[in-house]
Amino acid sequence: MNDSAESAPKRPDPQEIRGFLHFPGWLTAPEQQALVAQIRAVVAAAPFFSPMTPYGKPMSVRMTSAGRFGWVSDRRGYRYSETHPSGTPWPAIPPMLTTIWNAVCGTDRQPECCLINFYPEGARMGLHQDRDEADFTQPVVSVSLGDDGLFRIGNQTRGGSTQSLWLRSGDVLVMGGPARLTYHGIDRVAPGTSTLLPKGGRINLTMRVVT
Template identity: 80%
Template structure:
């Protein structure tokens, strides 16, 4: 008698790159499509918006969030907020996304924020640190969907040698321990490298414990 139950997916082992844990191809194609469907539901409740820097310059990425908190930026500064700029609370983090965090984060706490960044052609994110959270012992988990993105890893202080890594659709990256306060950013995306998003572009989800 054979077992007709679907076998669990075989997950890749982590590759350590400058203290980051990189899980290439963690998500199957079907899992990626399911995540995109869940994200469409989030965006329907909390639409993508174009943030401004405190200096009044528009950022090249569009963003929204899910969870108790969302990350916002405007002339008042960079910060977490319990409401979308339009005034509504953020939707809950989908269970499909929470399952990834629970599998790779190494912490018993669940994330309080899932920041969703959309990179269209020409969008980038300069080197920065994630320092707005209260507990740096909690990791940040990043999920890549769509077109490839060139991720750059720096140091805890600005300057010095950096290392670059192409992140592909379905990759998961964990920034914890010695990597938690390293500068990092996205130098560019490679348009047309994925068919996951019908209009192209890259979605990056970053999961964080805020309090």
């Protein structure tokens, strides 16, 4: 028997919630630690920055990106850019993340952007759609690290009933098909629910095809 196959962790089956596929505990604790190390290398090359909305209001999250494109926001609007606000190209997407993408999303295309959001205690993200990409047939794949985040799922238009889900460290979430343009957001982060990040907080990694 192949030793590597024998030692590979068993991955969870997905749970479907309003069209989202939730894989709880996809990453083991050692894998989470290894991924954090890869993210730290990205942040060293492309430091976190505090984005501004087009309306002049600062976001409560800090962000950076990896891949061909990164997502930026300022008074000129929400958009993808091939360079960090400093003017340097974005680092490559960590290989652990492309492995997850290939395992869960069922598309032949590779992600062109991994948006890295850091949520300190008190940060949130209001309900929104991911619609700055060119091809909505391609999914968005999310990986959670650190403290639990209360994820809210809405509808394809504003208003109506919503459903909430706690995303925990190591969870993977796929937003594709009819759910690709569903409104979603993070209501709050539960401090102290994970010891993965020494200073606490939550990291959310979202991979997407841009072009």
